[in-house]
Amino acid sequence: MISVDQALQNVLNSVQNFGVEEVPFLKSLGRILKEPVLADRDFPPFNRVAMDGIAIDYTAFKKGQRSFNIEGIQAAGSAQITLQNTANCIEVMTGAVLPKNVNTVIRYEDVTIENGIATLHIDTIKEAQNIHTKGKDGKVGALLIKENTLISAAEIGVFASVGASFVKVAKQPKVLIVSTGDELVGVAEVPLAYQIRKSNVFTLVSLLEKIHIVSDTAHITDNKPLLKSKIAGYLKEYDVLLFSGAVSKGKFDFLPEIFEELNVEKRFHKVAQRPGKPFWFGSAAYFCVNEQNVYENEKENNKKNTIVFGFPGNPISTFVNCLVYFYPWYYKSMGMEIKEETAILGEDVFFKPNLMYFLQVKIASENGNLVAFPIKGNGSGDLASLVKTDAFILLPDDRTEFKKGAFFPIIRYRSV
Amino acid sequence: MISVDQALQNVLNSVQNFGVEEVPFLKSLGRILKEPVLADRDFPPFNRVAMDGIAIDYTAFKKGQRSFNIEGIQAAGSAQITLQNTANCIEVMTGAVLPKNVNTVIRYEDVTIENGIATLHIDTIKEAQNIHTKGKDGKVGALLIKENTLISAAEIGVFASVGASFVKVAKQPKVLIVSTGDELVGVAEVPLAYQIRKSNVFTLVSLLEKIHIVSDTAHITDNKPLLKSKIAGYLKEYDVLLFSGAVSKGKFDFLPEIFEELNVEKRFHKVAQRPGKPFWFGSAAYFCVNEQNVYENEKENNKKNTIVFGFPGNPISTFVNCLVYFYPWYYKSMGMEIKEETAILGEDVFFKPNLMYFLQVKIASENGNLVAFPIKGNGSGDLASLVKTDAFILLPDDRTEFKKGAFFPIIRYRSV
Numbered sequence: 001m002i003s004v005d006q007a008l009q010n011v012l013n014s015v016q017n018f019g020v021e022e023v024p025f026l027k028s029l030g031r032i033l034k035e036p037v038l039a040d041r042d043f044p045p046f047n048r049v050a051m052d053g054i055a056i057d058y059t060a061f062k063k064g065q066r067s068f069n070i071e072g073i074q075a076a077g078s079a080q081i082t083l084q085n086t087a088n089c090i091e092v093m094t095g096a097v098l099p100k101n102v103n104t105v106i107r108y109e110d111v112t113i114e115n116g117i118a119t120l121h122i123d124t125i126k127e128a129q130n131i132h133t134k135g136k137d138g139k140v141g142a143l144l145i146k147e148n149t150l151i152s153a154a155e156i157g158v159f160a161s162v163g164a165s166f167v168k169v170a171k172q173p174k175v176l177i178v179s180t181g182d183e184l185v186g187v188a189e190v191p192l193a194y195q196i197r198k199s200n201v202f203t204l205v206s207l208l209e210k211i212h213i214v215s216d217t218a219h220i221t222d223n224k225p226l227l228k229s230k231i232a233g234y235l236k237e238y239d240v241l242l243f244s245g246a247v248s249k250g251k252f253d254f255l256p257e258i259f260e261e262l263n264v265e266k267r268f269h270k271v272a273q274r275p276g277k278p279f280w281f282g283s284a285a286y287f288c289v290n291e292q293n294v295y296e297n298e299k300e301n302n303k304k305n306t307i308v309f310g311f312p313g314n315p316i317s318t319f320v321n322c323l324v325y326f327y328p329w330y331y332k333s334m335g336m337e338i339k340e341e342t343a344i345l346g347e348d349v350f351f352k353p354n355l356m357y358f359l360q361v362k363i364a365s366e367n368g369n370l371v372a373f374p375i376k377g378n379g380s381g382d383l384a385s386l387v388k389t390d391a392f393i394l395l396p397d398d399r400t401e402f403k404k405g406a407f408f409p410i411i412r413y414r415s416v
Numbered sequence: 417m418i419s420v421d422q423a424l425q426n427v428l429n430s431v432q433n434f435g436v437e438e439v440p441f442l443k444s445l446g447r448i449l450k451e452p453v454l455a456d457r458d459f460p461p462f463n464r465v466a467m468d469g470i471a472i473d474y475t476a477f478k479k480g481q482r483s484f485n486i487e488g489i490q491a492a493g494s495a496q497i498t499l500q501n502t503a504n505c506i507e508v509m510t511g512a513v514l515p516k517n518v519n520t521v522i523r524y525e526d527v528t529i530e531n532g533i534a535t536l537h538i539d540t541i542k543e544a545q546n547i548h549t550k551g552k553d554g555k556v557g558a559l560l561i562k563e564n565t566l567i568s569a570a571e572i573g574v575f576a577s578v579g580a581s582f583v584k585v586a587k588q589p590k591v592l593i594v595s596t597g598d599e600l601v602g603v604a605e606v607p608l609a610y611q612i613r614k615s616n617v618f619t620l621v622s623l624l625e626k627i628h629i630v631s632d633t634a635h636i637t638d639n640k641p642l643l644k645s646k647i648a649g650y651l652k653e654y655d656v657l658l659f660s661g662a663v664s665k666g667k668f669d670f671l672p673e674i675f676e677e678l679n680v681e682k683r684f685h686k687v688a689q690r691p692g693k694p695f696w697f698g699s700a701a702y703f704c705v706n707e708q709n710v711y712e713n714e715k716e717n718n719k720k721n722t723i724v725f726g727f728p729g730n731p732i733s734t735f736v737n738c739l740v741y742f743y744p745w746y747y748k749s750m751g752m753e754i755k756e757e758t759a760i761l762g763e764d765v766f767f768k769p770n771l772m773y774f775l776q777v778k779i780a781s782e783n784g785n786l787v788a789f790p791i792k793g794n795g796s797g798d799l800a801s802l803v804k805t806d807a808f809i810l811l812p813d814d815r816t817e818f819k820k821g822a823f824f825p826i827i828r829y830r831s832v
Binding site: 025026029039041043044045046048050052053073075076077078079080091093094095096097107108109132136137138144145149150152153154155156157158159160161162163164165181182183184187188189190191192193194195196197198199200202203204205206207209210222245248249250251252253313314315319339340341342343344365366367368369370371377378379381382383384385386387407413414415 | 441442445455457459460461462464466468469489491492493494495496507509510511512513523524525548552553554560561565566568569570571572573574575576577578579580581597598599600603604605606607608609610611612613614615616618619620621622623625626638661664665666667668669729730731735755756757758759760781782783784785786787793794795797798799800801802803823829830831
């Protein structure tokens with residue numbers, strides 16, 4: 001049995017590049033940018049008035065002048081006008097071009113205007129004040145957003161500013177989520193005494209929706225020939241298959257043998273962790289056999305890899321494995337950096353098994369700390385316990401006592 | 417000029433209830449639940465086998481028996497079978513109903529099976545082990561999810577489990593985002609020397625998309641009669657109007673006077689903060705005048721309030737005001753609790769003006785702390801600086817020195 005670190009390394013060694021697509025900039029929120037975004041002109045593109053008020057030539061002020069005839073108005077969105085007499089002033093609006101022959105802006109609050117004359121009622125001003133100088137935020141050609149940035153509202157605003165009406169983003173993998181298990185019935189059905197409703201598949205759909213992946217779903221009954229023929233087709237069609245269930249020691253846990261028969265290379269099976277231990281992970285190489293992009297095993301041509309995540313079927317096992325393995329695999333495949341977050345244990349924890357313990361916690365923000373309070377569920381089958389918690393804290397297998405006040409990595413699935 | 421706390425209180429006093437709608441459960445991610453979700457049956461609904469292995473009557477083991485004839489198999493999804501002879505065993509699969517006349521499960525790892533006989537190779541087992549008892553996670557009728565919960569993947573899984581194929585969620589407000597400013601041109605256009613492209617409106621669209629609000633947008637030129645007639649229509653049609661620009665002291669900042677003329681009650685104008693000081697906030701009461709839900713000012717009937725957020729037009733001002741005022745207004749309107757997050761300043765900050773300082777910071781997770789590192793932008797016009805930061809830290813106006821190591825509230829717009 002391998003460790004969580006080894007398993008994660010193995011998963012991260014299987015990252016893939018799914019290429020790039022161009023989307024309208026307003027559809028790119030939450031996607032990963034695949035081109036650098038540069039300033040198309042200086043920012044600001046002109047000496048920009050930063051306060052509503054009057055603009056003067058500072059030399060006149062320096063000579064002691066405090067009253068200025070108003071020569072005109074410079075509105076935002078109007079072509080630049082020129083101060084004709086440098087003893088006069090021009091009324092200027094925030095966002096306007098600074099008129100010619102002026103170099104200092106005094107805000108309305110510091111001026112009284114009567115009969116076309118503006119009189120200052122302050123005696124200290126700075127030359128060039130209240131002007132947002134051309135190019136101050138960035139020169140034309142400056143790098144504004146790096147490639148591989150996760151696009152937030154801030155990036156959307158910059159795209160708009162530089163006229164990037166379409167942007168290049170990483171293509172999403174084509175993912176199929178497969179549930180197995182004859183005990184499962186649909187959500188709208190009334191289960192018999194020994195049946196339960198499907199839930200993992202929808203939890204996974206939602207975890208993927210969170211990262212803007214639209215996934216397909218399928219359910220296959222515990223029938224080996226059927227499972228095999230369906231999976232053979234899915235392996236050719238999809239980039240990633242996420243399974244929930246049928247990877248443990250049960251008589252009907254057919255997946256590991258089917259994967260072997262279908263030439264899916266087992267990268268590992270079972271990880272020293274709780275919950276989620278029977279996790280099966282592998283990949284299959286496929287080669288394009290015709291121009292319609294039909295893929296077959298072991299044929300020479302344009303190659304693709306299908307990645308197979310076989311998550312154990314217990315709800316918490318599926319949930320935590322998606323966060324611990326699939327998310328980092330996805331982010332790294334997209335070219336993103338993965339950052340670690342840590343939190344401080346809010347109480348002592350004792351855990352004896354020689355396994356990494358993914359403990360469910362409620363996160364609180366206290367004086368700039370993140371504090372993780374363990375919430376005891378009833379084991380990996382207790383889906384409802386996920387509603388009470390925000391994150392998993394990762395307690396390593398090298399000790400059995402975890403002291404209140406010590407910090408460990410966390411994986412959040414809910415914000416504070 | 418009022419303080420940020422006073423302004424926020426005022427905004428929160430204008431929260432509204434937009435009613436409830438029913439949506440398919442898989443479309444409810446990110447929405448706010450408006451009904452309690454109860455267990456429709458016990459969870460688990462039967463004594464559930466929690467390990468693949470064999471099930472025995474513990475009494476036989478206690479009497480010293482270590483080998484058991486296998487009488488049958490209990491698969492997941494099959495009706496409960498019965499152990500006929502309590503000296504025998506039944507093979508059982510994870511997720512199956514526990515057969516009748518057995519009460520203890522021993523996993524395959526601790527058993528050798530040969531010629532239809534299972535022999536234990538361990539000598540210590542616990543009565544009732546490896547069984548997830550009926551009702552252990554929750555009895556039928558138990559509250560699984562509280563009303564007013566923000567729906568994450570965890571809640572989606574529980575909806576599926578209890579058969580909630582449709583769920584009641586808070587209706588979203590109908591929001592229009594209006595940009596003004598004659599200097600603005602479209603994203604796909606090439607601006608003239610004194611023009612810039614629209615960006616705030618798209619930043620706001622994206623900030624609202626983050627909280628699952630689909631908004632409309634409009635642009636109006638700086639022409640007072642046109643502004644007034646358009647806004648008169650929008651006030652009747654929408655629940656919320658978000659403006660960007662035209663609320664300061666400029667000659668063409670017509671909005672405050674137009675709002676007054678249209679009977680929009682000014683709740684406040686200007687807040688002691690930087691950036692975003694000229695923020696205008698108000699509301700207008702409308703009354704339904706016919707059965708087509710056409711609303712007019714000051715008519716008696718079914719009432720609605722239109723909330724008006726007049727954000728200053730500088731990019732950072734609009735951005736921060738949306739986070740500081742609109743987000744909490746939205747969450748409280750939806751019935752959600754608002755939690756505060758804090759971070760520790762990573763370096764000394766000095767800020768003299770008697771204003772709350774919304775300082776842009778980069779957040780790092782260090783040993784369970786959140787540390788906020790200030791990033792200096794070039795003022796409220798510097799949209800590109802938002803790309804370099806993750807959050808705003810809220811430095812109060814009661815002092816001028818903020819020491820490294822002290823903690824303050826933060827508002828994050830990007831995860832670590």
